[in-house]
Amino acid sequence: MEILSLRGPRTVESSFEYIEGWGMAVGRHARVLRPRSVEEIVQCFALARAAGSTLTLRGGGNSYGDASCPAQDLVLDVTRMDRVLGFDARTGIATLEPGVTIEKLWKTILPLGFWPRVVSGTMFPTLAGALAANIHGKNNFAVGTIGDACLEFDLVLPSGEVRTCNRERNADLFHAAIGGFGMLGCFGRIVLQTKRVHSGNVRVRGESTRDLREMMAYFEAHKATSDYLVGWVDCFAGGDACGRGLIHDAHNLHEGDDPSPERSLTVAHQELPANILGLFPKSQVWRILELFNHDLGMRSINAAKYVAGRLEGMGEPYLQSHAGFSFLLDYVPNWKWAYGRARGERGLIQYQPFVPQAVAHDVYSEILARCRHAGQVPYLGVFKRHREDSFWLTHAVDGWSFALDFKVDPARRAALWKLCDELTELVISAGGRFYFAKDLVVGAEDTARFLPQDRLAAFAALKRACDPQTLIEGQLYRRAFRDWIAA
Amino acid sequence: MAHATDAHAAHEPATQPEPARRVRERHAIVVGASSGMGAALVEQLASEGVRVVALARRKDALEELARRCGGNVIALAHDVHDFDAVPALFERCVRELGGLDLFVYAAGIMTEVGAHEFDTRKDLDMLAVNVGGAVAWTNEAAKLFRTQRSGTIVGISSIAGERGRKGNPVYGTTKAALNHYLEALRNRLADYGVHVCTIKPGFVETAMLASARAQGRSIQGAISAQAAARSILKAARGRRNEVFVPFKWTLVAAVIRNIPSVLFKGLNI
Known part of the structure; x- marks a missing residue:
């Protein structure tokens, strides 16, 4: 392949790697092209055409599923264009x-x-x-x-x-x-x-909620005034406690609220701590989490977090840096390795339905019940409130999303996919949608059902116009789009 | 969903790789496979059912090796001086194998140099094969293994890298450089579950040893290349960091490493 040459005129930087979804449950080997300019992006398209391979576009590789996983041999990764x-x-x-x-x-x-x-x-x-x-x-x-x-x-x-x-x-x-x-x-x-922003901090309040209804009521009561709202749910709790959890409700500070914004607005003030308890290097914390990465362990951790949340809910609001509040997923580097670091053995999927306001409570209660019944309880559940927007393939609805992290265990993989199929039917029947940055389970038939027909047709027409030879595709495209775009 | 029963099978991505087992590898590349320890490693791996791409300059020797090993060996001619060819060739090897779990760099040359000879051309050639080729190939393996979070790299170094002996200054240098490079890779890749194993052979019956004998050096106590290959695979699978082959050289190396320079100057080793 002429993609590769160490000598001669500079070609696009490239590397042969294993490219996977962030959740590690899907991936394949591919040559990754890393252009440094718009001209080199154009060159990548030409290289793919010459090599007879389609090209999959990829950013930081943080989508849980197959959104940036290659279907064929080449990937275009934009991370070198970072100015x-x-x-x-x-x-x-x-x-x-x-x-x-x-x-x-x-x-x-x-x-x-x-x-x-x-x-x-x-x-x-x-x-x-x-x-x-x-x-x-x-x-x-x-x-x-x-x-x-x-x-x-x-x-x-x-x-x-x-x-x-x-x-x-x-x-x-x-x-x-x-x-x-x-x-x-x-x-x-x-x-x-x-x-x-007038400060490097936000004011955060914890609110412990005893069930899903309480959580939803809090969101509804505060969404007009709060700047940020996010709910954590203990998915192991059943019965009356189904949907129990902890809300974090945050407000930006007004001008004058922060006595020393010049200090809080520094990057140094925002940095997440490098060590746990000043001793244990963060890079190794996933090994501890790995010890708890089974149903019993996660049931205990979720229960403990709920109890801690009850205490936090009784406390006063506190200040937290923007980064500390926003980037919870970055506290423990590579925490996903707790789900199994070795390639292809394990991993996780995140299943995140978006369900309209009116039916959300019933749909999510049913989803939690079915997960418990199937013996596949999500290890993490995160609840958020959304609104509609004008983008053609948007996942957002005027309603709620519930992000559920499922462990992918080779022995139970097929059963998990089957459970997700059942849940998908529930969600789509209720007018819900899915978000492909997370998804790994929805099929083309489902996509054609949950997205508006006119938008789908317009998107398909645009795809055919912009990319008549289908030079750009990835696993997501093959799984959820190709059938109805080609139709 | 309407298509109830096998719906999950239809959606499940087909490209999920086969599980990478920690202990027994399934796909391997051996560079420098036409003779000596490289060839013995290929034979050993192939006999265990591992699929191997064997690379060396001499196509005929490789094809003979592939014939001996039955269907598990793919022979590819390659001159390790050709750094430019490595990325594409590495990709081709992995694609032909369908994956990669073990990478072995066994290519190496020791050019005889006289007691008072300082031949830059000879010296740079040893650096090119023993270090340049090792870096060009192992970097590719390191990139792949890091991103797939599994794999083992084996580098065949030498006891000669332990001290700067007067006999062949640059041969020892290449092996010391290789040791340093492999140690650094080991530390870089440890967090990703990738293992790097440095093998330091003493006397092993290879072409290199035969050539040393032909120069009139008396060498005794060498083990066969097959025995060395068994020890190498055992060390790699045991995730050992640095291993002398055969074991007795561990003691020899410990002594050699600790001779003070002031004495070492006067010794004829």
């Missing part, structure tokens, strides 16, 4: 290369008094990946998804053409590529609106 091209500290508008991570963005803008409007629970996704997945944060109910914070982007099409898209210009591509999971083209430049 902040500009930031206007008067307006809070950031112009970024596609491989800039959320981490790099917040570290760049926080000292200037800004914070991204939307961040995920981990800071490692690239902005290209974040836009492709149309990620949301704990403030989805208030500010929408990251697409709502995007002002403009350049999309590099497989033909090599670069199209600038915003709400006026190429508006169809703008609304399809955001949430389009890299199926239409590769982001080459991204313009984001960020928000002014």
Whole structure:
């Protein structure tokens, strides 16, 4: 392959690697191309065409399922394009290369008094990946998804053409590529609106809730005033305690609330601790979690967390750094290895339905009951409130999402997929949706049922127009899109 | 869902890799496989049912080896001086095997140098084969193993890397460099479940030893390449870090390492 040459004219950097979903339950070997410029992105498309392989677009690789897993031999990874091209500290508008991570963005803008409007629970996704997945944060109910914070982007099409898209210009591509999971083209430049903050901290209040109804009532009562709301649920609890958990309700500080914002707005103030109890290196904590990574262990941990949550709920509100509050998933590096580090043996999937407000309580109670009945209880459950948005393939509904982490055990893998199929039927019948940054189980038939028909048809037409030879595809495309796009 | 019974099978990704077993590997690459320990390792692995890509410069010797081993060996001609070819060739090997669990770099040359000879051309050639080729190949294996969080790398170094002896300054240098490189990789990759095993052979019946004998050196107590291969695989599977083969060289090395320089200068070893 001419992709490779150490001498001669510089070609696109590449490496032969094992590429997997973040949850480790799916992956394959592929050659990963890492372009450093828009010109090199165009070169990648040409290389794929010449090599006779399709190309899968990939950012930080933080999608749990197969959203950035290759179907064939080549991957285009944007992480080398990680320059902040500009930031206007008067307006809070950031112009970024596609491989800039959320981490790099917040570290760049926080000292200037800004914070991204939307961040995920981990800071490692690239902005290209974040836009492709149309990620949301704990403030989805208030500010929408990251697409709502995007002002403009350049999309590099497989033909090599670069199209600038915003709400006026190429508006169809703008609304399809955001949430389009890299199926239409590769982001080459991204313009984001960020928000002014007056402190490096948020004020957090813990609220312990005894069941799902109590949790939902709290969200409804506070969503007009809170900036961030997130609920943790102990999925092992049944009966009257079904859905018991802990809410974290956070508010941004107003101007003047923080006596020394110049200190709290530093990156140093935000850093997560490097050691646990000052001694045990964080990089090894997953080994301890691994000891508890079974039903009995996780039942105990969830119960203990609930008790700790009751105590926290009785306490006063406290201040926490933006990073500390936002990026809970980054506290323990590689915590997923607790689910089994060796390739192909284990891993986890996250199953996250989005269900409309009116039926959410009943659907989620039923889901928890079925999981317990099937003997496949999620080890972690996270509850969030959402609102609708205008992106074509969006997962967001005016309702609730419930993210459930299931352990993938080789012996029970088929049973788990079967359980998920049953739950999927429940969710789709109730008018719910799924989010492909998490999903690994929904099929093309399901996708065609839960997404609006007109949007699907428009997306399929756009895919055929932008990528007539289907040069861009990945496992997600094959699993959930190809059948109805080709139809 | 309407398609109830086998729906999960239809959705389940087909590309989930086969489980990588910790102890017994299934796919291996051996670079420097035409003779000596490399060839013995290929034979040993193939006899255990491991599929092996065997690489060396001499195609005829490789094909003979592949014939001896039956169907489990793929022979590919390659000159380790050709660093540029390595990334694509490595990818081809892994694709032909369908995966990779074990990588062995066994290529090495020891060019005879006279007592007062300082031949840069000879010296750089040893560096190219023993270090350059090792780095070019092992880097590829390291990248793959790190991302798949499994795999074992074996580097065949030598007892000669323990001290700077007067006999062949650069041969010893290449082995000391290889030791250092492999140790660094071991530390880099430990968090990813990847193991790196440094093998330091003493006297093993190989072409290199035969050539040393031909130069008039008297060498006794060498073990066969087959015995060495068995020890090497045992060490790799036992996730040993640095192993002398045969074992008695552990003691010899301990002594040699601890001779003070002021005495070492005067010794004829």
